[in-house]
Amino acid sequence: MDLVLTETSLNVMYFGEEEDFNNNEDEEDSAIGDTEKCEKLNYNENIVAFVEKRELTRNIKPLVCSNILLEKITSNYIIVKQIISNLSWQDKAMCKLVCNNWYSAVQTLQKEQISPEDFVIDLCYSLRRGGEKGWFKKSGIFYTEPLVIFTFANTAGFSAVRKCKVIQPRPCKQHCDQEHCLINLINCHVNAPKNCMLTVKATYLVYRPRPHSNTYGHSIAHYTIYTWTNPLIAGIFIPKIPDVSFQVLNIRSQNSLQQEFYDVVDKLSKEHIIKGVLVFFTEKYLLDSVEDIVFLNYFKDVQPNVPYALGGCIVEDTMSENSDINLLVDSLNKGADFISENLLSIGLFTIPKKSNNNEYNFEMYSFIIESSDWTKPDIQQLVTEFSKKVPRFEHSIALKFSCVDRDKKHVLEQDCFRAAFPNTTIVGCYGNGGLGIHHPAIPEPEATALRHRRESFYSIPRQFGIMYFNSTVFVYIGWGKIISPQGPL
Template sequence: MSIDIPDCTKLPLSEHIEAYNKRNKVTREHVDSIQCNQDLVEKVIYNYLIVKRILKNLYWQDLMVCKHVCKTWHAAIKSLALECRGPREFGIIFKPGRSEFIKSGNLNVRPLLVLTFICVKYKEIMIRECKSIVPKTCQPSCGEYHCFLDIVDKFTNAPKDCMITVICKKSEDRFIPLPVEDVPYNSYFVSGLYIPIIPQVRCRRIIIRPEHPFHCLSITSSIDRIVAKNEIFKGVIVFASNDMFGNALNSTVSEHLKEVQPNVPFAIGGCVTECTIKHSDVKIKNNTNALNNIMSIIAFTVPKNKENESNFDMFSLILDSKMKTKDNIEHITIF
């Protein structure tokens, strides 16, 4: 079983990000120089407050490069990381003539986890022409079509591999960002949660695929390997397909966690999913089949010592169905 992703062109990493990732030099030809007052330029680029205000608007991938410019820039970027407290929400919405990637805050800190949600009924309209995407994904526009999942990956995840996509069976079951001015909450075709890195916290992903012959054994052995690394579970989220929802496999996860570490906050992901996708498994071009994972387990852990015992906590919250309205949910803080 597989999920079909419409055929389109894979988005490459930005030239400077790919060069940095491979430790190569970027050679640009025919670049026009801009004549500026050198004294004024130096006063700006070495002014900590000005630099910080400019850099906070960049994505974390750009800051990964910028931190090597000088001590002032490095200090400003380090300060921005310390100021980032809590997750960011994002989504892709349709507007006349364009598709826009919007976010609730700056994505200027490396992600710990990117959770993306789409509805299975939208998968056939998940591509848009490059020139209609805002912000620009290619400079200049390539004229090709790109997949929404790839757009989210470029802005939030790449070149890391920490993105999980949850394909929901019903549109009302997916994660919806908090209201944005002039953006109805039901206009999001893709939405998600961006969790920045947290000191000492690790995000472990256990992916179960249909071809795994012994599902229960795969899960328990993966949990045991995490415990063997002297890590404490701080919370576990499980996204299961319809076939696995309520299956003995779910019980295996919760029961084994109780055996290795009692009182672990544990939650089913909040909806019955069609499947989950690890983005690095998606073949955007020439092969439109994305692997269908029947279960994805996301475990947050910290080192097993008293100093880190209370630096991160998760809570499980269950709402009665009559409470599941936007007005009741929008004031709840997850982390």
Template sequence: MAEDLEVSSSLNVSDELETVDESNKCVKLDLPVHIAAFLKRQEFNRGFQQIICDQSLLENVATNYVIVKRILSFLQWQDKLLCKNVCSMWRSAVHTLQKEQMGPSDFAISLRLSHIKNGIKLMQADCFYTEPLVVLAFANMAGFSVTSKCETLIPCPCDPACDKDHYLLDVLKNLVAVPKSCMLAVKACYTSYMPLQHSLTYQYRVTKKFGRSSAFIGGLYIPLIPNVEFQVINIKSLADIPRTFIKTIDKMAETRYVKGALVFVNESFILHSVEDIVFLNYLKDVQPDVPYALGGCLVEDTVSDSEDMNFMIEGVNAGKELMSENIVSICLFTVPKVMDSQTDVCNFDVFSLILESHDWSKAKVQAAINEFARKVPHFTHSVVIKMSCVGRDNKHDYEQEFFRAAFPNTRLVGCYGNGELGINRPERPPPEPRSSNVKRQRADSGPQYGLMYSYSTVFVYIGWGNIVTPAEAT
């Protein structure tokens, strides 16, 4: 009964938040004034009260590398961005901290009644210490389009609070990713979210399929990793496949290898012709001898740039559920073919595991995950993205539990859809022959065989830093 009351209350709260007052329409957030001034190279004067102190002591502190580095280590990455321009010593301290503070973080915005009694808050597992490589956000149907009054948001995105509504995904981007353009938001029916057990965000974990009525946004923050680059290729039409995707891959392949790919496909595209998705195999054509991981899911929509975000805000203000023009969003993690210097080299790799339709029993699921854990390296820093079919019924909880047992220090986020994409890296042995009366079969009737799956779960494991346990060759 208590759970029913909570869901009912969440529905009412979501409905209130999604109702747009014409006089207080949702507005796009501007850059924080000090960041805007920095980017435009403009002088910015703040009103402040000067603290009288020993000037010689202040100079000694500001010019002592050890002290400065210690102070800067507690700042968020946007503040470090400004501090790099104070002097060469401060810049050096920030660069050193980027190599030391390389841990990921996770975050959540939940509109369950128990989480919004004192305001709608962005919960972070840890401070975002280092400039992000990528911010991945997964929102369920209600969470994707929700807005709220500026004054109800913690921390407040405007100073002082304005009288307008704000789109929560825009707030998230403003607080976590801005001024970089490195965030991808995915809209799906349901989300997965499993922080570490002793994390500040553990109370927000999603242990069962989250209902559409309870608005939720959860995600991962991955910091800059030496020599690793991240980019998103948005495909908006079939013509974009040769014009955008293949052209981008050809250019990238001149100097870099793909280590991992995340693929989010709009259902309307895949239903048009499932064979169209085989263009992803072009990655194998450009690097036939270099393995890579791949995982994906059929989702409702993706938002990855300011144009997409502005379009969604327009839809919120019009009271319509608008969709971006992205029919496929492909996220690529790449590394250089040749390292210029060994000093900045960082171990980085991506692996993927597909639990197919025949991996149906607890024993088979656990055996597959444990086998995967034995074959891949375990890194000091890691995250996993889980993309699963809603049709796997009640398998979701114990799949996550088995993965957490095998990778106890790995944060997990993801989403559910109605079709999955993936490549096993390392390869799995072929399944045992099955009787012809088994209803849940792999989608193996076309050229998408080996890439497109149904009733499956795909884990994409991303690791960097030191390898903490030996692993078998992949």
């Protein structure tokens, strides 16, 4: 059942089961209680042993079984592969160390289990349900080592802590009396022991899982007082895809662009093709002039004949290192806000130029719904035209970056996109401006049409070609088998 709640002129649409809006926060507050400090979570002992490359001795009573039967099972490739296929990627990493047979099984599974999964920590939902537990939910098992984990946290969620005993699943082997940072919880469950999580802090988020996912009840298409002031963390887990790489460039000074951007892109483009670019600016970077963003056109210079997708947003902050989480916890214990040194973070998806003909069909596309595209027919037409040009992949996700000023158009845009791509999870954030390009390209509008565009206080000359206000940018990422060469006509 669809339900629309209006409060303080902000709207929200929750999709899924009918909601109970008894906002019993007293029970929640009593469950949290007062604690001395925020305690950083430790990795599980098996993860620590894997990182330290040492044998783990456990004080457990082994099961009594036939050694002959055990030998047959553990040495049979088909049986081993079937058993290991049900394990998480962290457990698979340790299975690779057992023997060559198990190593081969894991390697094969990493090429087969390449489905994305989404996850959420939604205290907005929990508070409305009277303090119900169940903080961390995911749409499925993270079977394969991650390529990248995109995590979007609202302002409240970015610095949220909760007492150990009210967090599910249990963060500690035995519940402690301390509080834990929820971003740290995500890192331990999803990211550790790798370091491939890009966390974005934004005031408002969008989260639209696939319709049949067990996380679908937490879908948020727009924002309200609940999703604004209460902790919400949502994200997408993209598994490791053969031949595909992802890296983050964190730029901390405009004076370091040569070393941290131009030199890196030059080196990268010699052996790789850039398939997609994600850009997250903080307002600290754009205080001087919006012209500062034109350096992103350099991607066109290094591969002038190869198109790529680009999308992004102006956000509050980003962090992409595990060490940042340590600093976040330290800041919380000091009663201070964590602020990274990142002026902007750029995520790059690449494939090698000498790859095996892009065996896994990894592609990225992007398109922009501009400020002038304000009516329902305009939005539907843009999404439909885009969908006709884009193949349907076995696996896909969509990142949405939208200006807050588009207000009630957010739900309409997502509904149109979901209709065109029904099995694609949508996640992203709202900001004060969006960045994007059209890929596939579209014809440039005539000059007479430009004079009649819907303008705003934030409007900038169109020739910058990257930054847009009162707009929405969708970045579509697909891989695996191509189900159909293009969308329905």
